[in-house]
Amino acid sequence: MSKTTSAGLDFTKEQLKIISHRNGHLRIIACPGSGKTEVVSQRVVRLIEGGVAPKTIVAFTFTEKAAEELKFRIRQILEERCPDRADFGDMFVGTIHSFCFQMLKELVPEYRSYDVLDDPKRVAFLSKGANYFYNIGLVRLEKTHGLWYFQTIDRFIESADIVMTEDVDPDRITDRRFAECYGNYRASLDREKYFDFSSVMHAFVSLLRDNREVRKAVHARIKHVVVDEYQDVNRIQDLLVELLSEGADSVCVVGDDDQNIYHWRGSDVSIIRSFAKKYGRRYRVTEGRLSTNFRSTGAIIDTARSLIEHNDERLAKEMEPSRKLPRKSEPGDIIYHHFGSDNEEYSFILDKIRELLGTDFLDKRNNPFSLSYSDFAVLVRSNADAAKVVAFLDRNHIPCVAYSGTSVFEAPEVVLAMNCIAYLFGAKSYPDFGKTPTLSQLGEAYKAVFDRRFTEAKVEKFIVGMARVRKEADALLTKGKKDYFGDLGLQGFYYKILSAMGAGRFDFGDVTNYNLAALSRAISDYESVWIRLRASEVRYFFNFVRSFAESHYTDTQHSDASVINAVHVLTIHKAKGLEYPAVFIPGFETRRKPLSGYNFVDSKLYDVRKYEGTKEDERRVYYTAMTRAEKYLFISGSEDHEGRKHSYKSHPFVQELDFGHVSGVVKLKRLRSGLPPKAAVSGTYPTSFTQLNAYSRCPQDFRLRHIYQYNAGVPVTFGYGTNVHNALNIIHSDYVENRKVPDDGEIEALVNRIFKLRYATKPIADRMKTSVIRIVKNYVGLHKGDFGRILETEKKFEFALDDALIAGQIDLLKKVDEKGSVTEVEIIDFKTEQNDSIYTADYERQLRFYAIACLESLGLDPQKAYVHHLDENRKSEVDISASVLGATRNEVAEEVSKILRKQFPPRPSARTCSECDYAMICRFRHPSAG
Numbered sequence: 054m055s056k057t058t059s060a061g062l063d064f065t066k067e068q069l070k071i072i073s074h075r076n077g078h079l080r081i082i083a084c085p086g087s088g089k090t091e092v093v094s095q096r097v098v099r100l101i102e103g104g105v106a107p108k109t110i111v112a113f114t115f116t117e118k119a120a121e122e123l124k125f126r127i128r129q130i131l132e133e134r135c136p137d138r139a140d141f142g143d144m145f146v147g148t149i150h151s152f153c154f155q156m157l158k159e160l161v162p163e164y165r166s167y168d169v170l171d172d173p174k175r176v177a178f179l180s181k182g183a184n185y186f187y188n189i190g191l192v193r194l195e196k197t198h199g200l201w202y203f204q205t206i207d208r209f210i211e212s213a214d215i216v217m218t219e220d221v222d223p224d225r226i227t228d229r230r231f232a233e234c235y236g237n238y239r240a241s242l243d244r245e246k247y248f249d250f251s252s253v254m255h256a257f258v259s260l261l262r263d264n265r266e267v268r269k270a271v272h273a274r275i276k277h278v279v280v281d282e283y284q285d286v287n288r289i290q291d292l293l294v295e296l297l298s299e300g301a302d303s304v305c306v307v308g309d310d311d312q313n314i315y316h317w318r319g320s321d322v323s324i325i326r327s328f329a330k331k332y333g334r335r336y337r338v339t340e341g342r343l344s345t346n347f348r349s350t351g352a353i354i355d356t357a358r359s360l361i362e363h364n365d366e367r368l369a370k371e372m373e374p375s376r377k378l379p380r381k382s383e384p385g386d387i388i389y390h391h392f393g394s395d396n397e398e399y400s401f402i403l404d405k406i407r408e409l410l411g412t413d414f415l416d417k418r419n420n421p422f423s424l425s426y427s428d429f430a431v432l433v434r435s436n437a438d439a440a441k442v443v444a445f446l447d448r449n450h451i452p453c454v455a456y457s458g459t460s461v462f463e464a465p466e467v468v469l470a471m472n473c474i475a476y477l478f479g480a481k482s483y484p485d486f487g488k489t490p491t492l493s494q495l496g497e498a499y500k501a502v503f504d505r506r507f508t509e510a511k512v513e514k515f516i517v518g519m520a521r522v523r524k525e526a527d528a529l530l531t532k533g534k535k536d537y538f539g540d541l542g543l544q545g546f547y548y549k550i551l552s553a554m555g556a557g558r559f560d561f562g563d564v565t566n567y568n569l570a571a572l573s574r575a576i577s578d579y580e581s582v583w584i585r586l587r588a589s590e591v592r593y594f595f596n597f598v599r600s601f602a603e604s605h606y607t608d609t610q611h612s613d614a615s616v617i618n619a620v621h622v623l624t625i626h627k628a629k630g631l632e633y634p635a636v637f638i639p640g641f642e643t644r645r646k647p648l649s650g651y652n653f654v655d656s657k658l659y660d661v662r663k664y665e666g667t668k669e670d671e672r673r674v675y676y677t678a679m680t681r682a683e684k685y686l687f688i689s690g691s692e693d694h695e696g697r698k699h700s701y702k703s704h705p706f707v708q709e710l711d712f713g714h715v716s717g718v719v720k721l722k723r724l725r726s727g728l729p730p731k732a733a734v735s736g737t738y739p740t741s742f743t744q745l746n747a748y749s750r751c752p753q754d755f756r757l758r759h760i761y762q763y764n765a766g767v768p769v770t771f772g773y774g775t776n777v778h779n780a781l782n783i784i785h786s787d788y789v790e791n792r793k794v795p796d797d798g799e800i801e802a803l804v805n806r807i808f809k810l811r812y813a814t815k816p817i818a819d820r821m822k823t824s825v826i827r828i829v830k831n832y833v834g835l836h837k838g839d840f841g842r843i844l845e846t847e848k849k850f851e852f853a854l855d856d857a858l859i860a861g862q863i864d865l866l867k868k869v870d871e872k873g874s875v876t877e878v879e880i881i882d883f884k885t886e887q888n889d890s891i892y893t894a895d896y897e898r899q900l901r902f903y904a905i906a907c908l909e910s911l912g913l914d915p916q917k918a919y920v921h922h923l924d925e926n927r928k929s930e931v932d933i934s935a936s937v938l939g940a941t942r943n944e945v946a947e948e949v950s951k952i953l954r955k956q957f958p959p960r961p962s963a964r965t966c967s968e969c970d971y972a973m974i975c976r977f978r979h980p981s982a983g
Contacts, residue, residue: 063377064095067342072096074303075103077337080283080328081307084372085357085680086348086632089307093279094126096305097144100277102135108143111152111297112279119281119630120147121739124851125858128910136912143849149290150250153257160260160267165779166809167246173578175249176601179206179238181582182593189237194653197230203600212652213238217251218287218319219659220258231653245582246809254289261296272300282629283308283328287319288659298332310368311361314626314674316663323663326368346680347375347417348632352382352714353686357679359711364669379419385719386684389710391642391703392691399445401718402431402637405687406451406620412723414634414684416731425730426452430621430633432678436607438640441695442622452619461571462603465502466561470572471598472498473519473550474543477526478591486595492516492523499554509559518553522546529588536588541766542580543591547573548766548973556974570761575602577764584812585769618730625678635685638678642690642701675706738949739858742902746895748948750965752957757971760957765970769813773821774885776808777923778864780829781883783807785846785865794837800829828885828923835926842867844878850903852910854942857949863903869916880904880918880933896920897931901941904933 064072068088071081072095083089093112101107114120124146131141145152150169157164170178178184185191185202195205213235216223226232242252260267278297280286283306286294298304306328313322329338346354351374358372388405392398411423433439440459447453461467462484471483472490482490490498496516503510526546529536539545548556551569555561561569579597580586621633679686692700748755757763780803787793795803804826810818845866852859865881880903884896900918907913919928951957959977966972966982 064092065345067344068092068095071341071343072099074305074339074341075100076303077339078298078328078332079303079305079339079341080325081305081341081343082368082370083307083309083343084346084370085309085312085677086346087343087372088345088347089281089343090123090126092343093281093305093307094123094130097127097279098130098134101131101141105277106143107141109274109276110141110279111145111275111277112147113149113152113281114147115282115285115629117148117151121858122630123281125853128851128853149286149293150253153254153293154248156271157253157257157260160270162779162783162803163806165783166776166807167248168811169253170242170247170249170582171578172250173575173601173605174581175210176206177579177597178241178245178247178582179209180593180597180600182590184241188241190234194230194234198653202596206600208652209234209238212654214251215319215652215654215659217255218289219654220255220289220292221654221658225655225658226653227655228653246811247582251289254293258289258293258296261293268296268299271297275300276302278304280304280306281308282312284310284313284322284325285315285320286324287321288324291321291324298336304332304336309370311364311370311673312629312677312680314629314670314677316666316670319664321660321663342370344371344373345375346372347378348683349680350374350378350380350382350386350684352387353679353682353684355711356387356686356714357676360672360679360706360709361676363709364672366669375417378417380415380417380684382684382714385716385721387686387688387715388718389641389688389707389712389715390718391707392689394693395441395639395691395695396445398639398689398691399442401689402442402639402687403446403449403451405635405637405685405721408721409635409685409723411725413726413728417683421726421728422731423725423728424634425618426620427618428634428731429637430623430628430631430635430681431637431639432623432625432628432681434625434640434644434674436624439622439624440607442639446620446622453622454619455622459607460603461568461606462598464565464568465498466565467568467572469495469498469502470547470550470554470569471595473553474547474591475595476519477523477546477550478530478588480592480595483595483598486599492519495519503554506565507555507559507561510555514558515553515555519550522549522553525549526588532588534587537585538588540768542586543594544573544576544580544764544766547576548971551974557976557978559976566757566761566763570757570763571606573763575606577767580767581811585814625674628681629677632681632683634683635687636678636682637687637689638675639689639691641675641688641704641707643704644701672706738856738953739860740949741859742861742899745857745859745945745948746898748952749898749944750895751960751969752951753959753975753977754969754971755952756957757975763971763974767812769817770810770821771812772810773825776804776810776821776825777828777885778883779807780804780825781832781864782846784829784833785840785843788840789843789846794833794840797830800833801826804829831926832923839867841871842869842879844868848911850906850910852906854905854909855946855949856953857945859902859906859945861902861906863906866907866913876912877914877916878907880907880915881921881928882919883921883923885923898941900931901933901938902945905938905942908938 071079071092074096081089097110097112100110112123114123127141145155154169179189179191191205191209194209195202200208212231215221216235223232223235239252242248248256261271275297278294278301280294285308294304306325308325310322310325313320316322329340332338354372354374361367390401392401406429409424410426413421414424414428415421431442433442439455443453443455468483473495474480475482476490476492476495479489481487496512499515500512504512529538575598576594579594690701690703694701744755744759747758783803784795804822808822808825810821813821843865848863848866850861850863863880864883867879867881869877869879880900882896882900882903900920904915904918907915915933918931918933920931921928961977961979963979963981966979969975969978969982972978972982
């Protein structure tokens with residue numbers, strides 16, 4: 054039995070029951086391909102239609118990509134059914150750690166000046182000499198346990214995450230040396246205003262648990278909670294759900310214990326299994342089941358089910374194919390074979406791609422199209438496997454997108470660049486950590502790397518250039534304890550190295566640029582945790598590279614978001630939630646399980662078994678991989694691997710598969726009717742004003758910054774404008790809530806609490822703080838009489854414009870008059886820079902973006918738009934007439950189209966190039982720029 058709602062979609066009785074659920078706790082067990090995103094989106098829309106304010110709804114997703122997809126679908130449904138409610142920008146949709154950080158900043162103003170360290174920056178933070186040897190004292194942990202430097206950092210991170218994720222009391226830890234270092238680490242993070250992913254969750258959960266007033270405020274705001282991929286939550290995340298439950302009208306969790314594949318990160322499959330038992334004591338718990346797989350053919354479902362049913366511990370469920378799925382299985386759709394060598398295995402993948410490319414296919418709604426490269430996915434177990442597949446496809450001219458791969462630090466141009474850094478600052482050679490390289494040795498290496506590839510490369514010019522840069526480095530090193538880098542830091546010297554290599558004279562090509570840009574990002578990640586890096590401390594950067602960067606900065610050439618039509622190569626863990634018409638699972642063979650290292654936390658203080666993994670965990674990984682496939686599923690392994698001495702047997706799980714639908718290697722002959730490829734969904738290229746502004750100013754700037762992803766150096770005053778914005782936002786928000794205008798003393802106290810310039814020395818920071826206080830006082834004094842017109846502050850938005858999904862945030866929205874309509878608004882954007890003609894057009898264009906966002910996304914009618922120049926305390930109005938906004942729309946559409954077509958024509962000019970972060974490494978720069 055089904056019922057049709059929302060744009061002709063058919064929903065089953067079970068789906069409708071879930072969609073209409075409004076109060077109490079709801080556990081949805083969702084089989085693969087069961088349309089959970091659609092059902093969850095429909096349920097959220099039903100809540101909003103019923104009068105629930107979007108700001109009272111939070112939806113947690115496992116990844117930011119999943120959040121984008123959920124938001125996009127909710128917006129689509131709202132625009133269809135109730136366009137007047139299409140603005141749900143106040144509803145949080147995103148990861149749990151992002152939510153925790155956002156809430157901390159809203160509830161405790163001091164946290165607005167904090168930053169979250171991602172994995173690279175956390176390792177950089179720990180490997181800083183001052184932290185490793187003194188502030189945190191990891192060196193004492195290293196000596197106590199007889200570890201290497203790199204092992205100490207790895208094990209400390211793993212152990213610290215366990216303490217926070219499992220909510221372990223540090224006082225109960227037997228290893229007091231570790232407990233001491235952990236306490237020092239948390240204190241150092243707080244002192245330098247940082248969180249890491251684990252501590253930001255732990256901090257918010259602790260605040261929510263221990264502070265009654267905070268809990269009351271959060272419960273008053275959040276009334277409906279949705280948790281996607283609930284089978285993968287860990288203990289601290291579930292504790293958050295438990296605390297939010299106390300004030301919520303509804304809590305909806307969605308997941309499938311058969312797809313729990315993150316045990317090694319602390320995810321606890323027992324949490325989803327025991328949901329009804331845990332919450333049934335206090336709340337009304339409803340069970341929902343999405344058992345119909347709308348994605349895969351019956352043959353794939355039968356094959357995958359035959360594997361997972363060998364797991365003893367699982368929730369009872371029965372995945373069934375959709376009776377209405379028009380796509381049927383055919384002989385040869387599922388193939389298994391164990392090849393003699395990995396080269397034969399990769400050739401098989403290549404053959405199948407070529408055989409199926411351009412053949413007819415039906416999607417789940419019976420829409421015909423022809424298969425293109427983007428309809429194929431190769432799912433592997435490790436980055437090393439991905440790198441081999443990518444290399445093979447590259448050699449055979451198959452475009453591919455990969456989010457896993459080989460380390461860029463194996464690339465010869467990156468090794469050369471690392472040795473150039475070592476030469477400048479007296480560090481040991483890379484990667485052997487021998488004697489500091491000589492200029493002569495660098496010259497020989499340059500000839501080996503560049504002379505053979507580029508006719509324009511001249512080793513003589515390289516040697517002269519490096520000798521010149523060496524003099525600058527020597528001058529810095531002679532300053533002793535005052536050998537601080539200038540504004541652009543080590544990154545600035547790296548650009549000088551690239552210039553000596555020839556970056557400003559000839560084209561390095563895509564591969565070399567992608568690799569060298571990855572080193573640029575590694576330098577930025579490392580430098581970001583220093584106030585100002587000293588030249589004598591560059592040697593610690595090499596420790597960071599060895600302990601983290603080598604294994605985490607992988608091939609980025611194949612992870613370009615603007616590449617749409619390409620085969621996807623990714624690990625099974627990164628394929629979660631995705632689907633493809635054709636899926637390859639190579640490497641299905643017996644492999645040695647990597648040895649798990651010990652950590653510093655007593656095993657009796659947490660459930661250590663869930664981190665270790667079992668055969669059931671491994672079955673869940675392969676089951677998840679198989680169920681990504683819509684029609685074609687190719688499983689393979691190989692006996693001999695290039696570079697490996699021992700042979701590989703087929704995986705024991707092969708014996709558990711039902712071979713009723715599986716065949717050996719056959720040549721596939723499928724119909725080719727000349728159908729067009731699958732139509733791209735609008736809004737598939739996520740971007741922002743900042744990115745599009747870079748393209749507008751100079752497409753080559755965009756290419757270097759956002760395609761290759763070279764990072765620019767960071768000036769010491771970086772963050773000054775953010776401090777001003779934070780202070781104004783707090784003042785505006787407080788006025789909206791309490792109708793209170795702060796006096797001068799309160800403004801000073803506020804700025805003193807939240808101010809942070811991460812890269813400025815104390816004298817510079819003090820001057821900047823005085824400036825912020827002056828600006829904010831002047832603003833409040835002159836404009837407090839206008840505060841009654843404040844409608845929204847820091848209003849987030851997203852809207853689709855042809856191929857682009859544009860996101861941003863408007864500083865301030867005001868009503869036209871204090872008692873006027875809440876839909877007719879003025880847009881205000883605050884700027885702290887002095888007026889400059891090169892940026893004036895940028896500001897005007899930015900305000901036009903915001904005006905389009907008001908119309909397209911927020912349901913508002915912008916009447917006027919202003920740039921408020923805070924330094925000069927003046928406003929300039931921006932033209933947002935219909936004709937001008939129409940022209941802006943066309944410009945954006947054309948720019949995104951050019952980005953996707955890889956068109957980056959340079960626009961050199963004396964003014965633009967003199968302001969450009971990349972002039973030193975750009976071969977198109979204006980002659981006046983040097």
